Amino acid sequence: MQVVRNIGYVKTQQRRGRILTAVGLVALVGAFIAVLQRQLPALILLAYGAMFIGFIFFNSGLQLVAKFASNQRKPRADQVLDKALQRLNDRFTIIHYAQLGKRVVEHLVVHNAGVAVITVRELPGKISVDDRKWKRQGGSLGRLFNTSGPQLGNPTVDTEADIEAVKAALASEGLPEVEVEGAVVFTHPEAEVTGSSPLDVTDPQGLASLLRSYANTSATQLAAKDRLALVEALSAGAELEQASSRTDRRRPAA
Numbered sequence: 001m002q003v004v005r006n007i008g009y010v011k012t013q014q015r016r017g018r019i020l021t022a023v024g025l026v027a028l029v030g031a032f033i034a035v036l037q038r039q040l041p042a043l044i045l046l047a048y049g050a051m052f053i054g055f056i057f058f059n060s061g062l063q064l065v066a067k068f069a070s071n072q073r074k075p076r077a078d079q080v081l082d083k084a085l086q087r088l089n090d091r092f093t094i095i096h097y098a099q100l101g102k103r104v105v106e107h108l109v110v111h112n113a114g115v116a117v118i119t120v121r122e123l124p125g126k127i128s129v130d131d132r133k134w135k136r137q138g139g140s141l142g143r144l145f146n147t148s149g150p151q152l153g154n155p156t157v158d159t160e161a162d163i164e165a166v167k168a169a170l171a172s173e174g175l176p177e178v179e180v181e182g183a184v185v186f187t188h189p190e191a192e193v194t195g196s197s198p199l200d201v202t203d204p205q206g207l208a209s210l211l212r213s214y215a216n217t218s219a220t221q222l223a224a225k226d227r228l229a230l231v232e233a234l235s236a237g238a239e240l241e242q243a244s245s246r247t248d249r250r251r252p253a254a
Contacts, residue, residue: 004096025058115234118207125192134156
Protein backbone atom coordinates (compact mmCIF):
# COMPACT_ATOMS: atom_id res chain seq x y z
CA MET A 1 0.00 0.00 0.00
CA GLN A 2 1.19 3.48 -0.83
CA VAL A 3 0.96 6.21 1.81
CA VAL A 4 0.75 9.97 1.29
CA ARG A 5 0.77 12.15 4.41
CA ASN A 6 0.35 15.89 4.75
CA ILE A 7 2.85 16.13 7.58
CA GLY A 8 2.70 19.92 7.40
CA TYR A 9 -0.89 19.81 8.66
CA VAL A 10 0.13 17.51 11.52
CA LYS A 11 2.86 19.95 12.61
CA THR A 12 0.45 22.89 12.37
CA GLN A 13 -2.15 21.18 14.54
CA GLN A 14 0.45 20.13 17.10
CA ARG A 15 1.62 23.74 17.36
CA ARG A 16 -1.96 25.04 17.50
CA GLY A 17 -2.79 22.61 20.29
CA ARG A 18 0.15 23.79 22.39
CA ILE A 19 -0.78 27.45 21.87
CA LEU A 20 -4.45 26.95 22.74
CA THR A 21 -3.54 24.99 25.86
CA ALA A 22 -1.11 27.69 27.00
CA VAL A 23 -3.58 30.53 26.35
CA GLY A 24 -6.34 28.64 28.15
CA LEU A 25 -4.11 27.96 31.14
CA VAL A 26 -3.11 31.62 31.39
CA ALA A 27 -6.76 32.67 31.23
CA LEU A 28 -7.76 30.19 33.95
CA VAL A 29 -4.93 31.31 36.25
CA GLY A 30 -5.83 34.95 35.60
CA ALA A 31 -9.47 34.24 36.42
CA PHE A 32 -8.49 32.55 39.68
CA ILE A 33 -6.36 35.53 40.70
CA ALA A 34 -9.14 37.96 39.78
CA VAL A 35 -11.69 36.08 41.89
CA LEU A 36 -9.47 36.60 44.93
CA GLN A 37 -9.85 40.38 44.55
CA ARG A 38 -13.20 40.45 46.33
CA GLN A 39 -13.10 44.22 46.85
CA LEU A 40 -13.46 44.77 43.09
CA PRO A 41 -16.87 43.36 41.95
CA ALA A 42 -16.27 44.38 38.31
CA LEU A 43 -13.09 42.34 38.29
CA ILE A 44 -15.01 39.29 39.48
CA LEU A 45 -17.36 39.58 36.50
CA LEU A 46 -14.32 39.78 34.24
CA ALA A 47 -12.93 36.70 35.96
CA TYR A 48 -15.99 34.63 35.06
CA GLY A 49 -15.59 35.62 31.43
CA ALA A 50 -11.90 34.71 31.50
CA MET A 51 -12.72 31.41 33.18
CA PHE A 52 -15.23 30.53 30.44
CA ILE A 53 -12.83 31.43 27.64
CA GLY A 54 -9.93 29.70 29.38
CA PHE A 55 -11.96 26.50 29.81
CA ILE A 56 -12.80 26.40 26.10
CA PHE A 57 -9.26 27.17 24.95
CA PHE A 58 -7.62 24.79 27.41
CA ASN A 59 -9.83 21.82 26.53
CA SER A 60 -9.68 22.50 22.79
CA GLY A 61 -5.90 22.60 23.04
CA LEU A 62 -5.73 19.36 24.99
CA GLN A 63 -7.93 17.66 22.39
CA LEU A 64 -5.55 18.70 19.60
CA VAL A 65 -2.46 17.75 21.59
CA ALA A 66 -3.89 14.30 22.30
CA LYS A 67 -5.12 13.80 18.74
CA PHE A 68 -1.86 14.66 16.99
CA ALA A 69 0.65 13.40 19.56
CA SER A 70 2.51 10.25 18.60
CA ASN A 71 4.36 7.83 20.84
CA GLN A 72 4.68 4.08 21.41
CA ARG A 73 1.74 3.99 23.81
CA LYS A 74 -0.57 6.03 21.61
CA PRO A 75 0.11 6.32 17.88
CA ARG A 76 -1.78 8.90 15.84
CA ALA A 77 -4.90 7.84 13.95
CA ASP A 78 -3.09 7.93 10.61
CA GLN A 79 -0.39 5.62 11.97
CA VAL A 80 -3.03 3.21 13.32
CA LEU A 81 -4.62 3.04 9.87
CA ASP A 82 -1.25 2.57 8.15
CA LYS A 83 -0.50 -0.43 10.35
CA ALA A 84 -3.96 -1.92 9.85
CA LEU A 85 -3.68 -1.64 6.06
CA GLN A 86 -0.01 -2.45 5.57
CA ARG A 87 -0.73 -5.77 3.83
CA LEU A 88 -2.80 -4.20 1.06
CA ASN A 89 -1.07 -4.13 -2.32
CA ASP A 90 0.11 -1.04 -4.16
CA ARG A 91 -3.20 -0.61 -5.96
CA PHE A 92 -4.36 1.01 -2.71
CA THR A 93 -3.12 4.46 -1.72
CA ILE A 94 -4.08 6.03 1.60
CA ILE A 95 -3.87 9.81 1.81
CA HIS A 96 -3.86 11.49 5.21
CA TYR A 97 -4.96 15.08 5.92
CA ALA A 98 -5.59 16.09 2.30
CA GLN A 99 -6.23 19.83 1.99
CA LEU A 100 -9.13 19.88 -0.48
CA GLY A 101 -10.27 23.45 -0.86
CA LYS A 102 -11.21 24.82 2.56
CA ARG A 103 -11.70 21.36 4.07
CA VAL A 104 -9.14 18.90 5.33
CA VAL A 105 -10.20 15.32 4.62
CA GLU A 106 -8.31 13.45 7.30
CA HIS A 107 -8.16 9.99 5.71
CA LEU A 108 -9.08 8.65 2.29
CA VAL A 109 -8.12 5.62 0.24
CA VAL A 110 -7.85 5.50 -3.54
CA HIS A 111 -8.47 2.00 -4.92
CA ASN A 112 -9.33 0.17 -8.14
CA ALA A 113 -12.96 1.26 -8.13
CA GLY A 114 -12.83 4.79 -6.73
CA VAL A 115 -12.29 6.48 -3.38
CA ALA A 116 -13.18 5.57 0.20
CA VAL A 117 -13.37 8.31 2.83
CA ILE A 118 -12.50 7.10 6.33
CA THR A 119 -13.75 8.94 9.41
CA VAL A 120 -11.88 7.96 12.57
CA ARG A 121 -13.13 8.16 16.12
CA GLU A 122 -10.74 7.32 18.98
CA LEU A 123 -13.03 7.37 22.01
CA PRO A 124 -13.87 4.34 24.20
CA GLY A 125 -17.18 3.27 25.66
CA LYS A 126 -20.65 2.41 24.43
CA ILE A 127 -21.86 4.29 21.38
CA SER A 128 -25.24 3.93 19.70
CA VAL A 129 -26.26 4.96 16.20
CA ASP A 130 -29.76 5.25 14.77
CA ASP A 131 -29.52 6.05 11.06
CA ARG A 132 -27.73 9.44 11.08
CA LYS A 133 -27.99 10.08 14.84
CA TRP A 134 -25.08 9.16 17.10
CA LYS A 135 -25.01 9.08 20.88
CA ARG A 136 -22.36 8.28 23.44
CA GLN A 137 -23.75 6.41 26.42
CA GLY A 138 -23.12 7.82 29.88
CA GLY A 139 -24.36 10.56 32.17
CA SER A 140 -23.75 14.29 32.02
CA LEU A 141 -21.02 14.04 34.65
CA GLY A 142 -19.07 11.57 32.54
CA ARG A 143 -19.33 13.81 29.48
CA LEU A 144 -18.08 16.76 31.55
CA PHE A 145 -14.95 14.88 32.58
CA ASN A 146 -14.34 13.87 28.97
CA THR A 147 -14.42 17.38 27.50
CA SER A 148 -10.66 17.38 26.98
CA GLY A 149 -10.66 13.93 25.35
CA PRO A 150 -11.78 12.65 21.94
CA GLN A 151 -15.30 13.69 20.98
CA LEU A 152 -17.94 11.72 19.10
CA GLY A 153 -19.60 14.51 17.16
CA ASN A 154 -21.58 13.21 14.20
CA PRO A 155 -19.44 10.86 12.08
CA THR A 156 -22.16 10.64 9.41
CA VAL A 157 -22.27 14.41 8.85
CA ASP A 158 -18.46 14.62 8.82
CA THR A 159 -18.17 11.75 6.34
CA GLU A 160 -20.78 13.21 4.01
CA ALA A 161 -18.97 16.57 4.04
CA ASP A 162 -15.68 14.80 3.24
CA ILE A 163 -17.29 12.89 0.37
CA GLU A 164 -18.56 16.15 -1.13
CA ALA A 165 -15.10 17.70 -0.75
CA VAL A 166 -13.52 14.76 -2.60
CA LYS A 167 -16.07 14.97 -5.41
CA ALA A 168 -15.56 18.73 -5.73
CA ALA A 169 -11.76 18.32 -5.84
CA LEU A 170 -11.97 15.71 -8.59
CA ALA A 171 -14.43 17.83 -10.58
CA SER A 172 -12.16 20.88 -10.30
CA GLU A 173 -9.36 18.80 -11.84
CA GLY A 174 -11.61 17.79 -14.72
CA LEU A 175 -11.54 14.11 -13.77
CA PRO A 176 -14.51 11.84 -14.50
CA GLU A 177 -16.87 10.93 -11.68
CA VAL A 178 -15.94 7.87 -9.66
CA GLU A 179 -17.65 6.10 -6.80
CA VAL A 180 -16.86 7.77 -3.46
CA GLU A 181 -17.90 5.80 -0.39
CA GLY A 182 -17.52 6.42 3.32
CA ALA A 183 -16.77 4.35 6.41
CA VAL A 184 -16.42 5.09 10.12
CA VAL A 185 -13.58 3.42 12.04
CA PHE A 186 -13.48 3.28 15.84
CA THR A 187 -9.85 2.72 16.78
CA HIS A 188 -10.14 2.42 20.57
CA PRO A 189 -10.18 -1.26 21.65
CA GLU A 190 -12.88 -0.53 24.24
CA ALA A 191 -15.29 1.11 21.80
CA GLU A 192 -18.60 -0.73 21.47
CA VAL A 193 -20.97 0.44 18.73
CA THR A 194 -24.58 -0.72 18.46
CA GLY A 195 -27.40 0.20 16.11
CA SER A 196 -27.63 0.74 12.35
CA SER A 197 -25.99 3.32 10.13
CA PRO A 198 -26.10 4.06 6.38
CA LEU A 199 -22.30 4.04 6.55
CA ASP A 200 -20.12 1.01 7.15
CA VAL A 201 -18.82 0.98 10.74
CA THR A 202 -15.78 -1.09 11.63
CA ASP A 203 -12.57 -1.27 13.65
CA PRO A 204 -8.99 -1.23 12.32
CA GLN A 205 -8.91 -5.03 12.12
CA GLY A 206 -11.88 -5.11 9.76
CA LEU A 207 -10.92 -2.13 7.60
CA ALA A 208 -8.70 -3.95 5.10
CA SER A 209 -11.44 -6.46 4.24
CA LEU A 210 -13.95 -3.65 3.87
CA LEU A 211 -11.69 -1.77 1.45
CA ARG A 212 -11.08 -4.93 -0.57
CA SER A 213 -14.83 -5.36 -0.90
CA TYR A 214 -15.16 -1.78 -2.19
CA ALA A 215 -12.42 -2.40 -4.75
CA ASN A 216 -13.50 -5.86 -5.91
CA THR A 217 -17.29 -5.76 -5.95
CA SER A 218 -17.71 -2.67 -8.11
CA ALA A 219 -18.56 -3.17 -11.79
CA THR A 220 -16.23 -0.27 -12.66
CA GLN A 221 -12.52 -0.97 -12.47
CA LEU A 222 -10.05 1.87 -13.00
CA ALA A 223 -6.96 1.58 -15.13
CA ALA A 224 -3.64 2.25 -13.42
CA LYS A 225 -3.26 5.68 -15.05
CA ASP A 226 -6.75 6.72 -13.90
CA ARG A 227 -6.03 5.57 -10.37
CA LEU A 228 -2.76 7.54 -10.34
CA ALA A 229 -4.62 10.60 -11.61
CA LEU A 230 -6.95 10.35 -8.60
CA VAL A 231 -4.00 10.07 -6.24
CA GLU A 232 -2.33 13.11 -7.78
CA ALA A 233 -5.51 15.19 -7.59
CA LEU A 234 -6.17 14.28 -3.95
CA SER A 235 -2.59 14.53 -2.66
CA ALA A 236 -2.85 18.13 -1.53
CA GLY A 237 -1.09 19.81 1.37
CA ALA A 238 1.70 22.09 2.46
CA GLU A 239 4.30 19.42 3.18
CA LEU A 240 3.67 15.97 1.74
CA GLU A 241 5.62 12.83 2.49
CA GLN A 242 5.18 9.59 0.58
CA ALA A 243 6.10 6.05 1.51
CA SER A 244 5.08 2.45 1.05
CA SER A 245 3.85 0.45 4.03
CA ARG A 246 3.73 -2.82 2.17
CA THR A 247 5.54 -5.62 3.93
CA ASP A 248 8.41 -6.90 1.82
CA ARG A 249 7.90 -10.67 1.58
CA ARG A 250 10.88 -11.38 -0.64
CA ARG A 251 13.47 -13.76 0.69
CA PRO A 252 16.93 -12.34 1.28
CA ALA A 253 19.49 -13.16 -1.37
CA ALA A 254 21.71 -16.10 -0.59
